[in-house]
Amino acid sequence: MRLERLRTLHRTDPVGIDRTPEFSWNIVSALHNTMQTSYRLTVDDGERVVWDSGIVHSDQQSFIEYGGSPLRSRTPYRWSVRVEDNHNGIATASAGFETAFLDDDWVGRWVESTIPRPQAEGDWGHGTQPPAVEFLRRFEIRDGFRRARLYATALGAYRPSLNGARIDDRELAPEFSVYRSRLYYQTYDVTTQLRAGDNELSVYVGDGWYLCPATRPLSHELRTMPAILFQLEVHYEDGSVETIASDGTETCRTGPVRSSDLYWGERYDETAPFGDPQPVEVIHLGYGNLVAQPIDPIRPVELLPARTVDTSPDGDVIVDFGQIIAGRVRVRIDAPAGTEVTLEHFEVRTVDGGYFNSTYAGQKDVYVSDGTPREYEPLFTFHGFRYVRVSGLPVVRAEAFTAVLLTTPKERTGFFECSDAGLNRLHENVLWSQRNNMMSIPTDCPTREKAGFTGDIQLYTPAAFVNEDVTSFLTAWLQNLAAEQRDHGVVPMTVPFTTPYERLSLTMSEQYGAEGVTGIAGWSDAAVIVPWEMYRATGNTMVLREAFASMSSWCDTIIATARDERGSCDLPEELDRHLWNTGFHFGEWLIPSQQQKNGDFETTKESAAYVAPFFGYRSIRLLADIAGILGLDDERDRYAAHAEVMRDAIQRVFMTGDELPTKLMGGYVLAFAFDLVPAERWQAYAARFVELIEANDGLLDTGFLATPYLLDVLVRIGRADLAIDLLWERRQPSWLYQVDMGATAIWENWDAIAPDGTPGVSSFDHYAFGCIDDWICREVAGIRAGVPGYKHSVIAPRTDTRLTWCSRSLLTEFGELAVRWTQDELEVVVPCNTTATVHWRGERHEVGSGSHRF
Structure with a gap:
């Protein structure tokens, strides 16, 4: 027997944590029927043992919380585990972690650029963003140091360097979060880059999410200038510690990054050297919102060399990397001084092979050469693309171009292969969309929105877990969700919630007679469904406990909204007050038969009529179950009672006849999936559901919220044959239609590309409909969790x-x-x-x- 995969907070040897750690490990043994009978955990700081669990007779091997004396700030720890099994085998292993700031340890001061900063145009900048700003600090240290850590963060996206070399390969720090309450700071091991004597720290800051017009945070105290905070701590062999912290003696200047934006792109001018140093200004922001980064940093995880270069009928030179990715292009440029090279990124080509920009985000990087051959890769932006249109170079060679995939690295947990090439490619497309859209937060697409839409991740979470370990990633996002909740419990449509989406939410609320930001069925319910699916995938009750206040706050909002707002004058109040049926909702979203036009939400109303009350019931029913798991009996009984009266109201309003008051498939799918169909209506509703599929020529007609349950419901009503037919369907709309049309990621719309090859205005990299990968794992491969976590x-x-x-x-x-x-x-x-x-x-x-x- 041996122990493997030791993790702290579900990360490998994390450096810079500020929350109580939990530990996990895996057992590997050549003997059959091996069971853990006991474990013993010890944690030490190199000088003393700070926790000894003693021998614990338990088979638990994940989510074991630290139970020792308080941990110290900025301290490396080693933890060891000894496991005994039922064959009298014994194995030991150890791993490490290091704390960051656990107390009031910050002495650095926020410093801000004083360089005048022009205002960018509109929400998308259009290439008018101001230059990035480099902050510089020179300092001396004496010889004899043994360990050095840099703690740093910024307003904007920053890239630190020490003595002229990058500290590590992380990108776009401090990443995307709810900045007013959760601004991440990073911990860097700079021991090997520091030198006795003179040193220089450079922190280059681009717009990032904080300063980008399309993602600027909601705050009355929003800063408009790049700013940094850092604290370098040098530990010497004699036990002393020296601190070099930001204090206002730094200088700042602009350089070759003339503009940077996450959506529009970057302009990098080699002929524009760094300017003269300018003073900085000390600002008083405090440290109350600072949180040690709880997830692994964004990194370049894969390089894709260009496959081909060709010229379109319009004369455009197009580089093809063969795969849609999120990231950037690395290109070797040898051109005369003043040559302007433009790289325009896009996902799919027109029917005749030309350039097609399906997004209002420019995704354009511009490089101005100084005549010296160089390798260029943007610093402060990323794009979603497979192709790049290149202009400005007289000769374009494929070997000069490499696509760089950026993502938050996560452990790969799932591998699939079968005898059907189309199904294999579908699985690969799911994986690519997952990696492309899990960069710092779970996003909808890496092109035009790059937003943390709550609906997309709540329906995709089960599929996410059968492909990657997203425990720490989604735990951090749920903490942001809780921080973003309104005082009255409302969960916004995106997390983090940004100015453009706040405007959209307020506009939709006003159109539907509501005030302020209101909850959206199937989107806001992520507060309950995501932690629930995390528990089902891993057995993690910690996430349920930590998220319970957020979940109950949201469910109380549903209950209050149903009670206080009248949705229909035709319904008796005793029924209407238990139905969530007011306000704006996306409905199922993107039902094939409901042609959604840009900016037109009229088509969502029919599905919203059942989506809102059904999902309202679903969340409250789940919360009752969660309260029971956590031993909160009073809360379990309270929410179970609410769920029961809601279910009764739904049945008395929607299910009095032999068919639902909608001809949309999704109504039947959700009714069966959420156990809302009365026993006496089961056969009639099952038959009607099948009739709808047959009347649609055997094709599906479900949107975002119903599709994850579609095939399971068919199996449940005894029509697994139809589920298999839908999975292997190759006509539009279907999963394999996308594959046959050359998709290399999952489309946002079922009809993103027409049968004649004409692309639509859509995202071609949206993981939502990739939810099918979970069904393939459970039903086709046959792997199911008998109990949460696969015990x-x-x-x-x-x-x-x-x-x-x-x-x-x-x-x-x-x-x-x-x-x-x-x-x-x-x-x-x-x-x-x-x-x-x-x-x-x-x-x-x-x-x-x-x-x-x-």
């Missing part, structure tokens, strides 16, 4: 599909759970400390850990 699994492959073989692995909290089946054989790998029920060829087998063949 017990159910393996039940569906071999009546169109596959001859299928292979799927899933890295659970306990280790690798894997299935490979053909029509003749099933192989299953069950991780240590778990059990599984295997269904194969009409027989049921109960197995423990190890490899099994049937």
Whole structure:
């Protein structure tokens, strides 16, 4: 037996944490039926043991909270675990973590640029953003140091360098968060870059999210100038500590980054050297909103060399990287001084192979050469693209271009392969959209919006977990969600909530007779559904406990809105007061038969009529279950009672006849998925649902909110054959239609590209409809969690599909759970400390850990 995958706060050896750690590990053993019988955790700071759990007779191996004496600030710790199993095997292993500021440790002062800063045009800048600003600080240190840490953050996106070299490869720090209450600061190990004697620290600051017009935070005290805060602490061999902190003695200047914007792009001019140093101004922002960055930093994780270069019928030179990504282009440029090279990024080409910009974000980087051959990569922007239109270079060679994928690195947990090439490509498209849209926060797309839409991630969370470990990533985002909630519990449509989306929310509220920002069904419900799905995927009750106040605040808002606002004068008050049926809602969003026009929300009203009350009930029912899991019996009973009267009202209003008062498929899907259909209506509603599919020529007609449940409901009503047909459908709308049309990521719209190849104004990199990957894992491969977190699994492959073989692995909290089946054989790998029920060829087998063949 051995121990692997030791994690602190579900990260590997994190440096710079400011919250109580939790620990986890995996057990690997060659012996079958291996179960952990006890563990012992110890934590030490190099001088003394600060926590010894003693021998704990338990099989728990994840989310074990630190229980020792208070941790000290800015201190490296080592933790060790000793595990004993039921075969009398013993294994030990250790890992590390380092704390950041746990007390009032900041002595650095915020310093701000004094360089006049012109105002950018509109929400998107259009290339009019002001130059980036470099802050400089020179200092001396003596010899004999053994450890040095730099703690830093900025208003804007910053890139630190020490003595002329970048400190590390992280990008766009301090990343995207709810700045008024959660501005991340970063911890850097600069021990090897520091030198005795003279040193120079450079902090180059572009607009980033804080200063970008389209993402500027909501605040009455919004700063408009780049600013930095840093604290360098040098630990010497003699035990002394020297601190060099920002204090107003820094200088600032502009240089070659003449403009930078996350949407429009960057202009970099090699002929514009750094200007004369200017003084900075000390500003008084305080430290109350500073939080140690709780997730791994954005990094370049993959390089894609250009595949081809060709010229379109319009004469445009286009570089093709073969794959839609989020990131930037790295290009080697050898051109005369003054040459202006323009790189315009886009996702798909026109029918005749030309340039097609499907977004109002320019996604354009401009480089001005000084005549010296150089490699250029933008500093303070990123784009969503597969292609780049290049102008300004007389000769464009593919070997000079490399696409750089940027994302928040996360451990890959899922691998899938089968006998169908189309299904394999669909899975790859899901993976790419997930990586492209999980950069700092979960976004909808990396092009025109780059926004943390709450609806997209709530429906995609199950699929996210079968592909990557997103525990720390989504935990951090939920903390931002709680910080962004209004005083009355409302969760906005995006987290973080930015000025453009606040304007949209207020406009829609006004049109629907409401005041202020109101909740949106299926979007605001992310407050409950995301932590619930995290618990189901990992067994993590900590996230339920931490998010409970946020969840209950949101559910209380639903209850109060239903009680206080009348949705229909035709309904008796005793029913209407239990239905959430007022305000603006997106409805299912992007139903194929409901042609959504830009800026026109009339088509959402029909599906919103059932989406709002159904999701209102769903959230409150889930919260009752969550309260029960947490042992909050009074809260469980209170919310369960509310859910029951809501369910009764829904049935008495929507389900009095043999069909729903809507002809949209999604109404039936959600009614069955949320257990709202009365027993006496089950057969009639199931038949009506199937009739709607058949009347639609066997094609789906569901939007964002109903699609995740579509195939499960078909299986549930006994029509798994229809579910399989829909998965393998190749006509529009369908998943494999996208694949056949050359998609390399998941489309936002089912009809993003017409059958003749004409692209629409849409995102071609939107993970929402990638929710199908979860169903493929559970139903096609047959891997299901028997209990939350896969402590017990159910393996039940569906071999009546169109596959001859299928292979799927899933890295659970306990280790690798894997299935490979053909029509003749099933192989299953069950991780240590778990059990599984295997269904194969009409027989049921109960197995423990190890490899099994049937």
